[in-house]
Amino acid sequence: MPKTKAQKILFSVLMSFVMVYGMEVYNSAILHRGLTNALFLLPMGEVLILMAVVMGLETFIGGPLARRLAFGLIDPSKDRPIAVILAIQIMTVCIMCPIMSLVATIAFKGGLDPQAAAIWVQTVAINFPMALCWQLFIAGPLVRRIVGYSLSPHTNKKML
Template identity: 60%
Template sequence: MFTPKTRIEKTVFGVLMASVMVYGMETYNTALLHGGMTNSFFLLPLSEFLGFVVIVMVLQEFIGGPIARKMAFRLVNPSSDKPLTVTLMIQAMTVCVMCPMMSMVASLLFKGIDIQIPAKWVQAVIINFPMAFFWQIFVAGPLVRFISRILFVRPQSN
């Protein structure tokens, strides 16, 4: 299991994770908006991709990450629990924090600011949370850790 240790590893890992999460969620929301999936939707999210990656990284670094880690470490102990358990708990808590924040950002950007924004935000969270959770646990997390293991080869310890 790859866990970033150096500042460079953490930065690259963060960029990769934000990129994979943004791409997956943007593709998902584009498909929802158009009533289904087509091959062309795999390219559509690229138009908003960079902006959302930056927003995710800033929110994750200063708000989402610290809160998610505090929440996770109330439930697991990094020094005594299995690394997989700790990683999955951090991932789950990150989705619990980031999904509502990013749903608010998307609601404000795409649905406009009006009296209905609380309802629009709640609806966005309800629609996005299951996808964000499963995408993070089963696709983004494993994929980014796999790529990171290739990028940052570490000596094997016996």
């Protein structure tokens, strides 16, 4: 887990990039009715803007609320570090997926038209399973590996 301000910033930037990029490729594949090699480059135009949105929303809303909810389920001083990480990851997706689906609904799917609520609910339903799997199995482990976080709460040594 990030300990210093610099680690938190690096972790946030990398996690935002991996999540935004993965979800943008996923949504592009849905929009184009299948994944092609070209779709891996398509989201690059929107990634930086969406990263800034994700980082701001996660910093001020998603992160604090996710930790509060996670720590209502588990005790970080008593539970295993992996349980703490998984609880935070799951709660973060539970909060950020609906928020970012609302952003996508407004920005990319017709704005605030009369069908916006239905479009938002559908967007959450389509994105949530992928966001959760992407976070738990790809983004979380990848970013922790890149940054070198150990699962031990008592050490900040790099993972092997």
